[in-house]
Amino acid sequence: MRKHSIFHVAIVLILFIPLLSKAQTGIFTDGPGYRRWSVGINGGMLAPVAVTGGNNDFTKWKASAGYGAYIKWQLLHALGFRADYVSGKLTGNNDRKLGNGSVPDREINSFDTRLKYAASLSAVVNVATINWLYRHNFVQAYLSAGGGITGYSPRITNKSGVTTDYKPGANNLKEFFIPVGAGLKFKLSPVVNIDLGYTMYYVDGDQLDGYNYGTNNDKYSYGYAGLEISLGSSNKFQLAWQNPAKVMYDDMVEQKARLKQELETVNANNVRLSADVDKLLRDTDGDGVSDYFDRCPNTAAGEKVDGSGCDLPKDTTPRQLITKITNNITEDDRRLVHEAIENLEFEFGKAAIKPTSFPSLNGVAKLLITKGFSLKLGGHTDNVGSAERNMIVSKNRAESVKQYLVTQGANPSRIEAVGYGADQPIADNKTDAGRQKNRRVEFTLY
Structure with missing residues (x-):
């Protein structure tokens, strides 16, 4: 494995360590008052290109259908862990002209890679909760990053139109990759969310498109839309949608009501004590003995x-x-x-x-x-x-x-x-x- 691959593995281990340590204390249980587990399914488009990093080894990329699923566990309101599965196809060719206007004259003209699976574990951070000042959340913005393994089999077509496997025995190639993504989540109901996202996959190798041209490793991306379903009791709220401002406001209202009740109790006690003191000190006939002790009140x-x-x-x-x-x-x-x-x-x-x-x-x-x-x-x-x-x-x-x-x-x-x-x-x-x-x-x- 290359040196930078070892570095990538270290990153994944760092992400796993907190989760594993928490598992020892039984943290994989439904938290008090909130639902932490959810599952999602999605579909979208796969492309051998990333917003940051450019194309792979071909001048023109094509978008192909992809699909995925995930399971997520929410540790905190702003932090969760998500295990993803993505599959589909990646395609591209050299039909696009170069900067000088010429068509690339390369031995390989196009590729078609079957992405058998891309399995990853990522940390998901909620960076913004829209409309939180009104204490009603319905949109979340999030970022994600992690690590995983992808399995794929590329096929290439040369400039003569002959299609073959990338190389003999290359039907089950595996590579480590780092997924980096962002997305928006819309709350449809207390149970169902709409999930719109875009994830870039940086592969630790240069075999994904069946061709090695230049020094950059391969990369691809997945833009998707899907549904996320929260698991657990319907009497509990989703922890990811928990609004800190609303919790603080509700606590403040509760404390205010409690203090008001305590003040009313103190005032009632003061009124009662004042009445008792007045009864002890009142001397109607002015003989120096209070009415409370006065056996002869009309002297x-x-x-x-x-x-x-x-x-x-x-x-x-x-x-x-x-x-x-x-x-x-x-x-x-x-x-x-x-x-x-x-x-x-x-x-x-x-x-x-x-x-x-x-x-x-x-x-x-x-x-x-x-x-x-x-x-x-x-x-x-x-x-x-x-x-x-x-x-x-x-x-x-x-x-x-x-x-x-x-x-x-x-x-x-x-x-x-x-x-x-x-x-x-x-x-x-x-x-x-x-x-x-x-x-x-x-x-x-x-």
């Missing part, structure tokens, strides 16, 4: 209320002027108050005192009654929520403690309830433990 303006929004009991005890406290505050007194602070708990998010806190508060009430002490209650919260809300909660909880002590007999005039909100933390509000410590009611005995 008179300016009346003092407890943590549940109800009027505090009126102090009907005759006023006594105490000029001197006869008993000093002892360590036992301080311990009793400290235990009350430690044991004081409220219902979650409310000013209602838990029953477990009652025994300790009963001790404080008894202390106030028996020793005549005064008590300042300071309500505090963590920094979660608005400052206004925290101030209300802290005041309500301090008032709840005062109300309970009064119900146990303590003098309300000697108990002061104040709310400080989140303004006086004793621990770090960044931690759960810190926030727990900051949610408190301080007792100051004096």
Whole structure:
């Protein structure tokens, strides 16, 4: 084999290597959502001439009928592999005059070559998809190149009119060739395409026309028209006609719809949360207790209320002027108050005192009654929520403690309830433990 033949074989191997490597991973299967396999048949004209490369060894060529078929596998939208078969006849003669006006005086006057087969494998590249901006493809332009083997038998006619075989035993000559082609494909339906193409065959030898004149190798071409039929499920689209612009557009529309739905969900949640917040903060009677927690929603303006929004009991005890406290505050007194602070708990998010806190508060009430002490209650919260809300909660909880002590007999005039909100933390509000410590009611005995 000649050196350039080896080069041609190398090209074919390079084309085969990616396909063979993919075969190891099972790529010869129908891809998700697309049809990859198709078959085609075509018919046209064969001629011993190429657009690039000129004529063969005779001055005049003739077009003869040819036919072909192929099977194609589409790897990507723009890349596929096609195995072609072409057969027919090639003819030519020396009837055309030379440039100086003379008729060629050659030993061989014409040839007639039977092209038994031309089998090739080519890579097919879609270089353009017409009307893609409108997302509806109906015309494709493509280029192809590859390598193959052709089998043929030439017959020659000398200038005396005698026709013989090219040479004894030349009925089954074989040559390597490189096919280079271009074409247009029209989409008739989701299954059928019209295929118009032109392929040039560069043969690695100079025996195709039965005559060796000059230094150029032989070449021929095939112009054809045919039908291509896509194989596979009718529910899937042809991968070769997949429109990247349409896919991107559809993805964008889908993402837009999804984002719109998410935004509508967020807006609905915001509306619901706003309604819940309004319900928690609304205070129709202006007593400092929101309607949501207010058990007495119609208290008179300016009346003092407890943590549940109800009027505090009126102090009907005759006023006594105490000029001197006869008993000093002892360590036992301080311990009793400290235990009350430690044991004081409220219902979650409310000013209602838990029953477990009652025994300790009963001790404080008894202390106030028996020793005549005064008590300042300071309500505090963590920094979660608005400052206004925290101030209300802290005041309500301090008032709840005062109300309970009064119900146990303590003098309300000697108990002061104040709310400080989140303004006086004793621990770090960044931690759960810190926030727990900051949610408190301080007792100051004096």
